[in-house]
Amino acid sequence: MFLAKVYVTLKPTVNDPQGKTILGGLKSLGFDQATEVRAGKYLEIKVDATERAEAEATVEEMCRKLLANPVIEGYRYEVDEILL
Amino acid sequence: MFLAKVYVTLKPTVNDPQGKTILGGLKSLGFDQATEVRAGKYLEIKVDATERAEAEATVEEMCRKLLANPVIEGYRYEVDEILL
Numbered sequence: 001m002f003l004a005k006v007y008v009t010l011k012p013t014v015n016d017p018q019g020k021t022i023l024g025g026l027k028s029l030g031f032d033q034a035t036e037v038r039a040g041k042y043l044e045i046k047v048d049a050t051e052r053a054e055a056e057a058t059v060e061e062m063c064r065k066l067l068a069n070p071v072i073e074g075y076r077y078e079v080d081e082i083l084l
Numbered sequence: 085m086f087l088a089k090v091y092v093t094l095k096p097t098v099n100d101p102q103g104k105t106i107l108g109g110l111k112s113l114g115f116d117q118a119t120e121v122r123a124g125k126y127l128e129i130k131v132d133a134t135e136r137a138e139a140e141a142t143v144e145e146m147c148r149k150l151l152a153n154p155v156i157e158g159y160r161y162e163v164d165e166i167l168l
Contacts, residue, residue, distance in 0.1 A: 001119075007126050022127065025150050033142050035085075035130045042091050042126035043106065046119045058117050066109050 001084065002047045002055035006067060006077040009040035014072045043067065046082070055079050085168065086131045086139035090151060090161040093124035098156045127151060130166070139163050 010016050018039040026034040045062070049055035056079050068075040094100050102123040110118040129146070133139035140163050152159040 009126065009128070019127075022151070026129075026146060029149055031142065031146055033132045033139075034146070035132055036128075037130075038128040040126040040128070042093065042124040043103075044093070044120075044122040044124070045110075046121075048117045048119055055117075058115065062110060062115055062118070065113055067106070 001082045002049055002052065002079050003082050004043075004045045004047055004055065004059040004077050004079045006043040006045060006059065006063060006075060007040060008043070008063075008068045008073050008075045010038060011072055011074055041067075047079070052079060052081065085166045086133055086136065086163050087166050088127075088129045088131055088139065088143040088161050088163045090127040090129060090143065090147060090159060091124060092127070092147075092152045092157050092159045094122060095156055095158055125151075131163070136163060136165065 016038055019037040022039060023034055023037040045059065047055045047058055049058060059077050059079060063075045063077065100122055103121040106123060107118055107121040131139045131142055133142060143161050143163060147159045147161065
């Protein structure tokens, strides 16, 4: 069993209204040190596989087919074995 | 200038309908290897600070005051210096 940590982020050129809203919230709380916020998704997925390479290939396909929108988003992931 | 990567996750005991929906989507695409999905938030925040300790203290306070809901969410973060 493997645990995949998947990070989905907007591409740098894509407008990020959620990030801008969070930045506005931080500034209104007095955090003037914050200069930019980009918001993304973080997913933890348990994958049933016998080998790391198999788990990684599965997660790559998941990202391409469902988890990220390739037009506006990029993704990266780490796969770690879960020791039961 | 520092870049903070903030991960906000639901506590393990909290129900996660978004994660369940993503798991259902994966299964309907044929990814039977996926056994659990937990959805969280991933934020990249640029913080203007002269020292790492100062940046980390700022990010800790941001998490407590705005970014995470301490009743249902946990958070962790990494702070790296941006070399301009």
